[in-house]
Amino acid sequence: MPPLSDTLIEKFKAVVGISGVITAPADQEPFVEEERGLYRGVCDAVILPATTEQVSQVVTICSENNLPITPQGGNTGLCGGAVAHGGIILSLKRMNKILNIDPLNQTMTVESGVILASIQAAAEDTGFLFPLSLGAEGSCLIGGNLATNAGGVNVLRYGNSRELVLGLEVVLADGRIWNGLRGLRKDNTGYDLKHLFMGSEGTLGIITKAVLKLFPYPKTKETALLALPGLDEAAQIFSASKENMGDSLSAFELISHTALSLTTKHISGIKAPFENVHAQYVLIEFTSPQEGSNLRDSVEAFLGGIFEQGLAEDGVIAESQSQALDLWRLRESIPEAQKIEGGSIKHDVSVPVSSIIDFLTKATNLVEAEMPGIRVCSFGHFGDGNIHFNLTQPKDMDRHAFMDQWNHFNRLIHDLVNSMGGSFSAEHGIGQLKVGELEKYKDPVELELMKTIKKSLDPMMILNPGKIIRNIQ
Numbered sequence: 001m002p003p004l005s006d007t008l009i010e011k012f013k014a015v016v017g018i019s020g021v022i023t024a025p026a027d028q029e030p031f032v033e034e035e036r037g038l039y040r041g042v043c044d045a046v047i048l049p050a051t052t053e054q055v056s057q058v059v060t061i062c063s064e065n066n067l068p069i070t071p072q073g074g075n076t077g078l079c080g081g082a083v084a085h086g087g088i089i090l091s092l093k094r095m096n097k098i099l100n101i102d103p104l105n106q107t108m109t110v111e112s113g114v115i116l117a118s119i120q121a122a123a124e125d126t127g128f129l130f131p132l133s134l135g136a137e138g139s140c141l142i143g144g145n146l147a148t149n150a151g152g153v154n155v156l157r158y159g160n161s162r163e164l165v166l167g168l169e170v171v172l173a174d175g176r177i178w179n180g181l182r183g184l185r186k187d188n189t190g191y192d193l194k195h196l197f198m199g200s201e202g203t204l205g206i207i208t209k210a211v212l213k214l215f216p217y218p219k220t221k222e223t224a225l226l227a228l229p230g231l232d233e234a235a236q237i238f239s240a241s242k243e244n245m246g247d248s249l250s251a252f253e254l255i256s257h258t259a260l261s262l263t264t265k266h267i268s269g270i271k272a273p274f275e276n277v278h279a280q281y282v283l284i285e286f287t288s289p290q291e292g293s294n295l296r297d298s299v300e301a302f303l304g305g306i307f308e309q310g311l312a313e314d315g316v317i318a319e320s321q322s323q324a325l326d327l328w329r330l331r332e333s334i335p336e337a338q339k340i341e342g343g344s345i346k347h348d349v350s351v352p353v354s355s356i357i358d359f360l361t362k363a364t365n366l367v368e369a370e371m372p373g374i375r376v377c378s379f380g381h382f383g384d385g386n387i388h389f390n391l392t393q394p395k396d397m398d399r400h401a402f403m404d405q406w407n408h409f410n411r412l413i414h415d416l417v418n419s420m421g422g423s424f425s426a427e428h429g430i431g432q433l434k435v436g437e438l439e440k441y442k443d444p445v446e447l448e449l450m451k452t453i454k455k456s457l458d459p460m461m462i463l464n465p466g467k468i469i470r471n472i473q
């Protein structure tokens with residue numbers, strides 16, 4: 001594709017101002033670099049609009065000139081969705097205003113460029129919780145979260161991103177603005193279009209504003225880490241937690257011994273929480289919206305029962321907020337620790353919760369038989385059936401030789417997941433990384449329907465080309 005003409009650059013500058021158009025390669029660096037180093041982006045210009053109207057005008061110019069647009073939030077996505085291959089990167093960073101908080105309706109209206117952590121903080125300041133929470137929350141933007149339908153650690157209690165949204169404003173591929181910015185909890189007036197755009201990773205429209213659901217801020221919180229002899233016990237404790245603790249159960253994370261040992265080895269400030277080695281660990285969080293509730297007593301009684309039944313070998317309940325954060329840090333640092341340890345081949349998969357043990361057992365046998373010495377570093381959102389089945393290279397193997405096996409191991413694991421009725425991408429999306437997997441595993445009728453939708457909303461395929469849908473024929 002030829003570079004952008006000066007005339008087009010001037011047109012963009014006229015819309016967003018001189019500082020809103022970045023053409024110097026050195027200044028484009030943060031927008032073309034990608035978290036995992038799997039891809040490197042290329043673009044003619046980074047355009048930073050400050051209002052929905054500016055987004056609309058920029059998209060109109062692109063549409064008139066058949067110019068590809070890669071929408072970008074915080075650029076923290078894990079599937080290369082925000083990595084451009086020519087055309088413009090449309091960064092939403094400047095659209096960073098919180099527009100309204102409605103305490104009675106329990107909603108917050110935001111522009112799509114607000115950092116997730118700022119939304120959480122603004123909610124907390126007014127006594128509310130915005131429950132979306134994930135490792136990248138200090139840098140990802142809400143538009144990116146919604147465009148990827150991000151999951152995170154509180155899905156068990158509050159649902160995925162799409163369940164936290166009442167309304168959206170979206171700029172379409174021809175520049176029109178769809179105003180669906182409604183704060184309604186009931187609205188059965190035909191197709192619910194907002195769900196088309198959430199999870200579409202910028203391939204159907206550009207999310208510019210959202211009405212988000214807020215929840216009462218939990219006044220009490222108890223966080224516990226339990227050490228278990230095996231996976232069966234994790235399943236039994238999960239089932240018992242749901243039965244006995246009801247809605248107070250807000251997170252239930254599984255951490256394998258390998259995952260925990262890598263964090264204590266590599267991440268400074270993280271100490272081994274237990275003296276002995278155990279096969280699995282679960283990090284459980286319970287919350288209550290009531291001040292002075294007897295949550296602590298209930299949790300202690302519940303965990304006492306767990307120990308009496310011999311389901312856990314050791315355990316710790318956080319005595320302070322900072323101890324709770326330390327326990328979460330242990331969980332959130334696993335990917336960083338894996339990176340330091342060497343090559344890792346990743347699988348973000350889901351199966352029905354009732355099939356997790358079966359999956360983990362079969363998948364572990366499969367990969368260990370394939371490559372002796374490979375280390376299964378599994379962890380994830382057990383309560384959602386979502387396991388990050390990550391493989392760390394054998395200790396003495398060359399990193400590159402191991403990473404060359406990425407597709408081979410993906411095939412083994414994704415075939416297994418598919419045979420169990422699961423998903424090869426539970427929460428990270430498709431981007432460009434998993435386009436081939438989508439074509440292989442998606443039901444053909446479903447894939448046809450997806451292409452039909454793409455064709456009708458973006459017939460010129462200028463919105464994030466090469467992501468999710470490669471062609472519409």
Ligand SMILES: Cc1cc2nc3c(=O)[nH]c(=O)nc-3n(C[C@H](O)[C@H](O)[C@H](O)COP(=O)(O)OP(=O)(O)OC[C@H]3O[C@@H](n4cnc5c(N)ncnc54)[C@H](O)[C@@H]3O)c2cc1C
Nearest residue numbers: 073074075076077081135141143144147150151152202207
């Ligand atoms: C340390 C770490 C931990 C993570 N943990 C989790 C986790 O627990 N759960 C989980 O689900 N994900 C997780 N992720 C990945 C997660 O999807 C992203 O971090 C986040 O949701 C993406 O937001 P972003 O603003 O960075 O989007 P980007 O990376 O900038 O973009 C992601 C996709 O959305 C599109 N997009 C961005 N903004 C818009 C917009 N306004 N309109 C239309 N399309 C847009 C882009 O084109 C791209 O396809 C993690 C990532 C990291 C680095």
